[in-house]
Amino acid sequence: MLGIALMIACCLVSGFDAVRTMRDGRDPERRLRWFLVAAGLLVAGGICVAVGSALA
Numbered sequence: 001m002l003g004i005a006l007m008i009a010c011c012l013v014s015g016f017d018a019v020r021t022m023r024d025g026r027d028p029e030r031r032l033r034w035f036l037v038a039a040g041l042l043v044a045g046g047i048c049v050a051v052g053s054a055l056a
Helices: 004-022 028-054
Strands: none
Touching: 004 028
């Protein structure tokens, strides 16, 4: 359950970043930071899902 929630959070962070980029323009430092946050959430969610399915 936690893994799925983290993957959904990844989508929300990516969507928020995309909307902010369209509105404010491109700032490479900010885009890279939010990309890394979204990637970290996705990897953490994938690990949680893999561990959960292995234990079930």
